[in-house]
Amino acid sequence: EAGVAQSPRYKIIEKRQSVAFWCNPISGHATLYWYQQILGQGPKLLIQFQNNGVVDDSQLPKDRFSAERLKGVDSTLKIQPAKLEDSAVYLCASSKLIVTSNEQFFGPGTRLTVL
Amino acid sequence: DQQVKQNSPSLSVQEGRISILNCDYTNSMFDYFLWYKKYPAEGPTFLISISSIKDKNEDGRFTVFLNKSAKHLSLHIVPSQPGDSAVYFCAALTGGGADGLTFGKGTHLIIQP
Numbered sequence: 001e002a003g004v005a006q007s008p009r010y011k012i013i014e015k016r017q018s019v020a021f022w023c024n025p026i027s028g029h030a031t032l033y034w035y036q037q038i039l040g041q042g043p044k045l046l047i048q049f050q051n052n053g054v055v056d057d058s059q060l061p062k063d064r065f066s067a068e069r070l071k072g073v074d075s076t077l078k079i080q081p082a083k084l085e086d087s088a089v090y091l092c093a094s095s096k097l098i099v100t101s102n103e104q105f106f107g108p109g110t111r112l113t114v115l
Numbered sequence: 116d117q118q119v120k121q122n123s124p125s126l127s128v129q130e131g132r133i134s135i136l137n138c139d140y141t142n143s144m145f146d147y148f149l150w151y152k153k154y155p156a157e158g159p160t161f162l163i164s165i166s167s168i169k170d171k172n173e174d175g176r177f178t179v180f181l182n183k184s185a186k187h188l189s190l191h192i193v194p195s196q197p198g199d200s201a202v203y204f205c206a207a208l209t210g211g212g213a214d215g216l217t218f219g220k221g222t223h224l225i226i227q228p
Contacts, residue, residue, distance in 0.1 A: 004158070033215055033216075035215075035216075040220065041220055042119070042121075042204050042206075042218030042219050042220050042221055043159070043204070043216070043218050044218070045215035045216065045217075048215050056215060091158055091159075093158070103149070103161045103164070104161070104216060105161070106151075106158030106159045106160070107158050108156065108157055108158050109157075109158050
């Protein structure tokens with residue numbers, strides 16, 4: 001079974017530029033998550049999709065961050081414009097269902113550096 | 116406000132001995148807890164979980180203990196092996212997982228030969 005795919009793996013941009021990340025979840029997984037992991041911290045949930053609908057985006061900085069999952073499969077996360085504090089690893093995860101025993105499968109992440 | 120706390124940033128253990136990683140939480144609505152393991156440049160991988168209706172769950176060398184009254188859980192690894200060297204994250208969620216996972220800051224476990 002193929003895992004969660006993410007691209008690019010690394011990205012360096014200057015502040016105020018735009019950047020987009022792509023995620024392809026495990027086949028058949030209805031739920032998709034985007035997490036932000038700042039150095040020295042644990043991952044923090046940004047947004048959660050169930051199929052192509054948003055379940056939770058309460059921690060997404062909506063003035064600069066946006067995400068979509070148009071066909072209920074792959075997803076993109078965009079930052080526009082980027083700030084220095086957006087430097088982090090952006091992790092995508094997927095799971096089969098929203099159930100109590102939720103095991104989420106993570107991709108390798110995209111490491112973003114904002115200069 | 117850290118709802119899941121891992122107060123030890125790092126832990127060094129000799130190969131063959133027991134590794135004990137601790138985690139505390141403040142949100143009494145959490146009812147499912149998971150441990151994830153992370154190697155550098157990789158995403159976290161699921162290790163073991165426990166429901167709040169249990170106080171222990173075992174899987175091979177890994178055992179998780181939950182003390183609900185103290186809002187504390189621990190991960191025991193016996194015996195510790197060099198491949199166990201990684202960052203371990205404690206995570207929690209509420210019923211239905213609607214909020215996604217809430218992670219601690221992680222503990223870097225180093226297994227010394």
